[in-house]
Amino acid sequence: MHATADGSIYNRWNSKRSVWGRFSTLSKPNPRIDQSQRRMAISIVDYELPYDTHNVYGVSFYNDRVHTMVTSNSAMVESWLSNVTPANPNHRIVGLDVEWRPNNRYHHNPIATLQLCTGPNYPGSLQIPAGTVLPGVSLDPNCLIFQVLHSDWIPHSLSTFLANPAFTFVGVGIESDCEKLLLDYRLRVANVVDLRGLAADRLGVWELRNFGLKRLASAVLGKELEKPKSVTLSRWDSQWLTYAQIQYAAVDAFISYEIARQLNLRGA
Known part of the structure; x- marks a missing residue:
């Protein structure tokens, strides 16, 4: 993805690979850490909201x-999406x-x-000194975990959001995920990378494609990211997700x- 004059990322990245900068080095993996340190790398805080419609968590990773909002309520999904706009440069990339x-x-x-993650609702640059505090402003990214299997209906705003080419949806194996979204719920994702x-193109390392x-x-x-089978192969269809899920x-x-x-940022 490449930054355009207005700060947006262009949609058809394949057609412009030749103009991207290449990087010959990767980030150095963290030194070997023991299991107690791995467990400390990720944590969760349950805010225990007094609502039947949703709950909110603070999930920390390093x-x-x-x-993070977890909900099966379509109205809450609409509310979350109402804060996501392509006018905010921190929202144009969506995990x-x-x-x-x-x-x-x-x-x-x-x-x-269905999980969606955007940058913070703060519309300014995120390239600010570490530890900077902006009164009344959260710099935390936002995640929605929509329990679509248990939802009462699919919000039209979700269909519109996924089909909006102003957003770039990113993931690994994302094409197959989007095919299943279309097959299961008729949700079409317009712009995927x-x-x-x-990563292979930006860093100049072909092996990253695998x-x-x-x-x-x-x-x-x-x-380091842990993917225990006890979680990946768990009952995702449960109405009540565990903290680990x-x-x-x-x-x-x-x-x-x-x-x-x-x-x-590296290719800007």
Whole structure:
């Protein structure tokens, strides 16, 4: 993705790969850390809101905190989307991921959760000194975990949002996720970029095309991402997600957003 004169990222990245800058080095992976340190790298705070419609969590991954809303309520999805606008440059890249109950040979399960992650609602540059405090302003990225399997209806605003070419939706294997969204819920995503190809082009390392999100997080961000099978293969169709599921879902969407943001900065 390349920054245009107005600060936006262009949509058809394949057609402009030749003008991108290339980088020959990757981020250095973190030194080997023990399991207690790995557990400290991710944490969750439950804000325990007194509502039946949704709940909010603070999911921390290393030094980043992701403001995360979990809901199956379509009106709450509309409310979350009302704050996302292409006029805010921090919203133009959207991390996208989906989860569903593992299939078996007799039954293919529909998508249970749709995760979206954008930058902070603050519309200014994020290139500010560490520790800067802006009164009344949150610099935390925002994540939505929509339990679409348990929703009463699919908001039209969600269909409009996903189909808006002003947003660039990013992820690993995102094309297949979007195909399943279309098949299961008739939700069409207009503008997608697979992070593997983007990272390979931006960093000049062809092998990155074969990386998963875990290895990309290490190569691009220098951060270790855990993907335990006890979570990845869990009951995503449950009406009540566990803390481990919420952490995993939020961090996956956030990492997709953050990798794209960092690569976009390197190629600007």
